[in-house]
Amino acid sequence: MENQKKIVESFDTFKWTIKDLSKLNTNKIYSQDFSLGGHSWRILVYPKGNNVDYLSIYLDAGNLPVGHSRFTKFKLVLINQVNDKMTKIKETHHMFNAKHNDWGFTSFIPLAAFYDRSKGFIVNDTCIIEAKISGNPKLEKKVYIPVSVKVPSKPIEHDDNPLSLDISAVSIDELVDFRGLGKIEKTFVPLLHEVCAKHPSVIECQRKRSRRFREWAFTALGRVLHFLKTKKVSDMNEEACDHLQILWEELETFRFDLTSWLEPHVQFALGMKNYMERSAKVKSAMENVAALEMEMKKLKAMVDAVEVDIEMARRELVKVEEGFEERDLDGELGYGL
Template identity: 55%
Template structure:
């Protein structure tokens, strides 16, 4: 493995305030572009939802359209809708993603129910103002972030001014009194959102829920730790190949590996539809960026991805089997009904023979008439 220089930039935060939120008519909104970690980012929101009755929030690489093919940028980030009445009810979700040409934005299609967001009593809309918070930590390296830092962020900003955005520089810079305030803007785009697939709720795991130390290498989700322990015991090269990496890079690398392992451990064959296969493919591509020796794992991933066709075929076979069973049951029912009808026919014929004995048919339309009396002369 090549010795690659990597560095991790501290978390940077910014807040997007959106006034007259309930009166918005646009399908999707962009915040103003903000430079964090040397790269331009912005928040993408679907105030009425991108797919269903949920608010949709994404982090967008604002310079994605201007970068050359093959660029990539790895970031760990969180998005939050601030509860302005009680901070403990703030809705925050964390994830990480390798941004690239085909996936310039990433986040949560089902961030929170629209019913809760728009309910004035819940505290997310106060004075019809919604506050969105983002926290971004970017990994920089020679290959993970093939972007042009000299891009002019001013050329990426468009739209009308709509509120106030505050950018919080990391703590060490705040001690020097550095704080920047930028105005947020809303840009309207008629095109459908293409960068982020509409994944079902809960498909994106939250790496910040409950963390545990993994062999002194970093904080990893509790559910991933036993899986990582097992594979690292069987494949020591997983640990050896990360020895010259930074602490945060190692943490992200094993988190990405844990996600793939957890997916394979918890999903069943019946779960492998188009959406889950697409999600596994994304997790696998992100894991590959960390340059583990994954020759032992790739066959299992490819087998899992191939289950989509198997599941589709199995569903087709099951449907046809159920159809055949239903038709066979219908045939039995009709045969039983036919047998009962034949018996009824024989009984009816016997009753008819008995009824016809001694019976003389007459013209039912004939006149009854009467006998005239004879006249005496």
């Protein structure tokens, strides 16, 4: 049995104090640049929400060179200045690159709760937000490679991770052996067993690589499989599509043969954003037609009712006209001469 040491992960912290919050007249604001983990960052906040009724908070990597990436695990924190137990903390990870240079939480906390002075997130018109960047020495070692660069076909015998996949951040209790190839997150293992049973080449193409490399490769594959297994068509908004695209680009560097069986599913999922947008337009148009048809029925009913009234009015006219002789109303009455 292998010796396993529990990895204690540390985070470096930057604190941003936003004063005069009620006087801000902008949709989004950036913090000053700060350096953590050897890289420059900013915090991006939408104080009125990023098209939602929630405070939106993101970590921004600035202008990364085209073709370079930076995998980072981080936390975003909204400090409760009255009760620290009510402080909101959200954690995630992201592969930052020139195209996807910010990542975080569109729905961090409802705006109603954030601006409620009794909740403690705003005191004296001031709020405090923290960014915590993973400071684990194993995670700080990052290698930047162009997206177009392919992973070499010969085995890699060193421990440098070409994509800095954050496997070491996973608790030991959440890792299980996958067919003797390495320790993989247990959530991914059933999915990997399923696809490897149908496509043995998935395993064969990785057997000659180092154990560390295999763990990175099958973790990347597991992430894509887990995404496709847990997402529904209705979930595929722009943010979800961007996330899947990043996961797919990471996976492609490990030289799996996925063209015939997995890539079509990924491309189908990525196409769901356009489908959802088109579906929303079709639904809106159908609702508009239905509303107009309902209005037309109401108008037709009103016309039918008016036609009945007209017919009754005509009959009444015929009745009262009988024996009636029209006179010249402008003629003199006279007095018989």
